[in-house]
Amino acid sequence: MTTRSLFLLPGDGIGTETMAEVRKIIAWMNEAQGAGFVTDEGLVGGSAYDAHGVAISEGDMKKALAADAVLFGAVGGPKWDNVPYDVRPEAGLLRLRKDLALFANLRPAICYPALADASSLKPELVQGLDILIVRELTGGVYFGEPKQITDLGNGQKRAVDTQVYDTFEIERIAAVAFELARTRRNAVCSMEKRNVMKSGVLWNEVVTATHKDRYADVQLSHMLADAGGMQLVRQPKQFDVIVTDNLFGDMLSDIAAMLTGSLGMLPSASLGAPDPVTGKRKAMYEPVHGSAPDIAGEGIANPIAMIASFAMCLRYSFNMVAEADRLEQAIANVLEKGIRTGDIMAPGCRKVGTTEMGDTILAEFKALS
Ligand code: NAI
Ligand code: MG
Numbered sequence: 001m002t003t004r005s006l007f008l009l010p011g012d013g014i015g016t017e018t019m020a021e022v023r024k025i026i027a028w029m030n031e032a033q034g035a036g037f038v039t040d041e042g043l044v045g046g047s048a049y050d051a052h053g054v055a056i057s058e059g060d061m062k063k064a065l066a067a068d069a070v071l072f073g074a075v076g077g078p079k080w081d082n083v084p085y086d087v088r089p090e091a092g093l094l095r096l097r098k099d100l101a102l103f104a105n106l107r108p109a110i111c112y113p114a115l116a117d118a119s120s121l122k123p124e125l126v127q128g129l130d131i132l133i134v135r136e137l138t139g140g141v142y143f144g145e146p147k148q149i150t151d152l153g154n155g156q157k158r159a160v161d162t163q164v165y166d167t168f169e170i171e172r173i174a175a176v177a178f179e180l181a182r183t184r185r186n187a188v189c190s191m192e193k194r195n196v197m198k199s200g201v202l203w204n205e206v207v208t209a210t211h212k213d214r215y216a217d218v219q220l221s222h223m224l225a226d227a228g229g230m231q232l233v234r235q236p237k238q239f240d241v242i243v244t245d246n247l248f249g250d251m252l253s254d255i256a257a258m259l260t261g262s263l264g265m266l267p268s269a270s271l272g273a274p275d276p277v278t279g280k281r282k283a284m285y286e287p288v289h290g291s292a293p294d295i296a297g298e299g300i301a302n303p304i305a306m307i308a309s310f311a312m313c314l315r316y317s318f319n320m321v322a323e324a325d326r327l328e329q330a331i332a333n334v335l336e337k338g339i340r341t342g343d344i345m346a347p348g349c350r351k352v353g354t355t356e357m358g359d360t361i362l363a364e365f366k367a368l369s
Contacts, residue, residue: 004318006039007067009060009096012046012089013291014354015073017299018306021358022071025310025327028362033369035320040067044096045075045089045291055092064096065282069317071310072096072286077293089291097137100282102270103169104176105137105249106312107288109236109256109266114335118261118344125236126259132184133242133256134177135249137270139169140199142246163199165245170206172273177243178215187219187240191228191248203245225252232256254288263289264302264343267309269316283317285309299353302341304331307361323369330364 006026010019029035042060043051056064064070075089085091096102111119111129119126144162151157174190181188190207192200204222211220223231225248231238232255244252257266266289272282287305295301308331315324334357338349341357352360 002036004035004037005067005069006037006313007060007063007070008039008041009044009056009064009070010041010047010073011044011075011092011291013074013077013293013296014289014301015045015075015291016047017296017301017354018287018303019071019073021303021354021361022306022310024358025307025362025365028366029323032366033323035323044072044092046077046080048092049080049083049087049089053087055087055089056095061095061099064100064284068280068283069313070096070100070284071306071313072284073306074287074289074291076291077296079293096284097270098143100270100284101138101272102282102284103136103138103273104173104271105135105253106180106269106271106316107133107135107249107253107257107266108268108312109133109253109260111260112265112332112335114332114338115261115265115344118346119259121233121236121259129236129260130184131236131239131242131256132180133244133249133253134173134180135253136165136169136173136243136245137249138246139165140246163197163245163247165199165202167202167206170203171210174207174210174243175214176271177241178211178218181218181241182215185240186217187221189221189223189228189239189242191223191225191242191244191252193225193248195224199245207243228252229255233259257288262302262343264305264341265308266305267312269309269312271316281317283313285313285317299355300342301354302343303354303358304341304361307331307358326368327361327365330361330368333364333368334360 010016044056109131111126116123116127141163144164149159192203194200194204270284311324311327314320340349
């Protein structure tokens with residue numbers, strides 16, 4: 001039997017509540033379908049800090065590195081606001097991304113038909129929307145050196161962040177975008193700011209060359225990132241795959257996500273380079289939202305973002321495409337039936353908590369399987 005190893009890091013706050021719903025789906029897939037998932041579980045963020053005084057322990061880092069895929073819940077919260085910078089909850093997430101070398105962050109923005117009315121845009125602009133934002137995740141201004149605040153000694157301080165990109169970093173993220181586009185509508189739009197940034201000039205050059213060399217069959221367009229932001233809210237359906245750097249990707253993916261409604265709905269995947277021998281990519285799957293301290297412990301968090309992240313895991317780490325499609329369909333069907341958590345509640349719908357939403361999606365998934 002195939003074994004598929006999953007390392008679960010629920011984290012803090014609603015992370016533990018939403019991960020519980022994914023655990024049920026994994027258990028059922030093992031029981032009923034012989035899926036062969038072998039799961040282990042660790043601590044990250046505030047839960048790791050409380051237990052060990054770190055953002056993630058070395059033991060758990062080893063397990064994350066060894067697993068086929070990591071499922072991550074959420075971390076953070078006011079309880080840890082004053083812990084030292086190096087061990088704050090978010091440091092656990094950054095460490096995982098860096099050590100697993102997860103350079104490609106995939107953020108889908110899809111519109112579930114039942115939620116088109118809930119968008120901040122007119123329903124006809126988002127009905128059927130299906131965009132994938134591919135954000136470079138391990139380079140750029142979040143990591144570039146120097147990165148410092150210096151005291152100028154005259155009552156002034158100077159803050160420096162540095163945007164750095166090398167050719168190979170741009171080439172590999174472009175390749176991910178082109179390959180994903182081939183499984184979709186075959187179009188990539190690359191976004192940078194070559195008009196004011198040297199890194200934008202190189203980005204444009206390398207994406208163009210990668211396209212010409214290896215992916216000429218894919219349709220490629222370029223947009224300045226600020227114009228891209230405008231186009232995303234003006235005519236979002238013009239895009240298939242968008243590829244961009246770490247900083248612009250952070251913002252543009254949040255903009256794209258909000259076209260389709262609640263933070264509680266949004267999954268993400270982060271992928272590393274394929275292993276030269278096995279071809280397997282390191283990968284981590286996580287909802288876009290945080291630990292939602294304002295509702296944590298109340299049993300009302302929407303588990304869909306976490307469940308949809310697991311669907312991405314099935315698709316990208318295990319090539320279980322049919323299962324991923326069915327799980328996503330199960331989510332759509334449950335929404336269609338008017339079953340909603342508080343964050344996506346609408347008139348005439350039935351309000352449920354985290355557990356009931358998870359159970360209903362699992363029941364629908366079983367019915368479709
Ligand atoms: P947040 O995403 O935790 O919450 C923002 C708002 O959306 C809150 O009102 C929350 O109740 C609501 N919300 C989020 N997810 C929801 C869900 N699944 N169901 C229903 N409602 C949901 O962002 P916030 O409040 O800015 O940050 C809280 C903590 O989380 C902070 O410590 C922050 O640093 C951390 N954070 C962690 C992330 C991660 O673990 N990847 C990402 C973003 C923030
Ligand atoms: Mg962000």
